[in-house]
Amino acid sequence: MNSYHIPENAIITVAGTVGVGKSTLTGALAKRLNFQTSLEQVDHNPYLEKFYHDFERWSFHLQIYFLAERFKEQKKMFELGGGFVQDRSIYEDTGIFAKMHADQGTMSKTDYETYTSLYEAMVMTPYFPHPDVLIYIEGSLPSILTRINERGREMEIQTDVSYWEHMHGRYSKWINEFTACPVLRLNIDDYDVNDETSMSDILVKVGNAIRKPADKI
Numbered sequence: 458m459n460s461y462h463i464p465e466n467a468i469i470t471v472a473g474t475v476g477v478g479k480s481t482l483t484g485a486l487a488k489r490l491n492f493q494t495s496l497e498q499v500d501h502n503p504y505l506e507k508f509y510h511d512f513e514r515w516s517f518h519l520q521i522y523f524l525a526e527r528f529k530e531q532k533k534m535f536e537l538g539g540g541f542v543q544d545r546s547i548y549e550d551t552g553i554f555a556k557m558h559a560d561q562g563t564m565s566k567t568d569y570e571t572y573t574s575l576y577e578a579m580v581m582t583p584y585f586p587h588p589d590v591l592i593y594i595e596g597s598l599p600s601i602l603t604r605i606n607e608r609g610r611e612m613e614i615q616t617d618v619s620y621w622e623h624m625h626g627r628y629s630k631w632i633n634e635f636t637a638c639p640v641l642r643l644n645i646d647d648y649d650v651n652d653e654t655s656m657s658d659i660l661v662k663v664g665n666a667i668r669k670p671a672d673k674i
């Protein structure tokens with residue numbers, strides 16, 4: 458056990474909309490806790506760029522790809538006995554992305570049903586422990602759009618702002634209804650990954666969140 462009372466076998470998941478700062482915070486927390494990271498691979502994803510050019514054609518392929526990748530990571534964390542900070546949760550794939558494309562008609566009803574039944578079958582396995590805590594990063598849409606632009610992934614920059622706006626709204630609603638594990642909310646204006654005190658504050662809150670029921674954080 459470390460000084461923050463975070464168990465060595467904990468699984469900490471970092472959630473939030475695209476560009477909000479998940480990967481950055483994941484790396485910073487893992488370094489301080491001496492945990493491993495479970496990162497989302499963007500560069501080797503064979504569907505992502507195609508998807509941004511044609512949602513209807515590639516939605517289903519991309520969701521199946523992410524589901525497989527996420528599940529392999531889940532299995533790895535389970536087999537290695539925890540001690541991970543994970544960049545994005547599997548809950549967001551289904552609760553945000555797949556649902557959003559199904560609702561908008563860019564994923565067919567049949568494809569969405571197939572995806573959902575596969576997701577449900579995967580979640581109901583011993584490989585699928587819920588995280589000990591989900592850190593939800595939130596921020597204003599203008600700040601997030603600035604970060605997406607500064608990060609410079611062309612496929613995201615070329616995507617209409619309405620896509621990010623819609624996703625931002627869905628995330629706010631989704632997190633209010635999320636109950637799978639304790640949630641710690643962080644606003645991007647309230648921390649600095651390069652500041653030791655700020656990171657220590659977050660780790661104290663993570664320790665508290667793991668020990669206390671969600672409604673008392």
Ligand SMILES: Nc1ncnc2c1ncn2[C@@H]1O[C@H](COP(=O)(O)OP(=O)(O)O)[C@@H](O)[C@H]1O
Nearest residue numbers: 474475476477478479480481604607608649650
């Ligand atoms: N706390 C922060 N303060 C300032 N810029 C940040 C912070 N966290 C992330 N960024 C920047 O914002 C962009 C998106 O961050 P990233 O961690 O890749 O987001 P995500 O993984 O949520 O998509 C990157 O350019 C990153 O350097």
Ligand SMILES: Nc1ncnc2c1ncn2[C@H]1C[C@H](O)[C@@H](COP(=O)(O)O)O1
Nearest residue numbers: 474475476497499520523550554555613
């Ligand atoms: N499940 C997903 N469906 C569609 N797009 C997704 C999904 N998960 C991640 N993405 C996209 C969004 C970004 O363009 C990249 C990486 O996400 P990030 O929030 O920057 O880590 O993948």
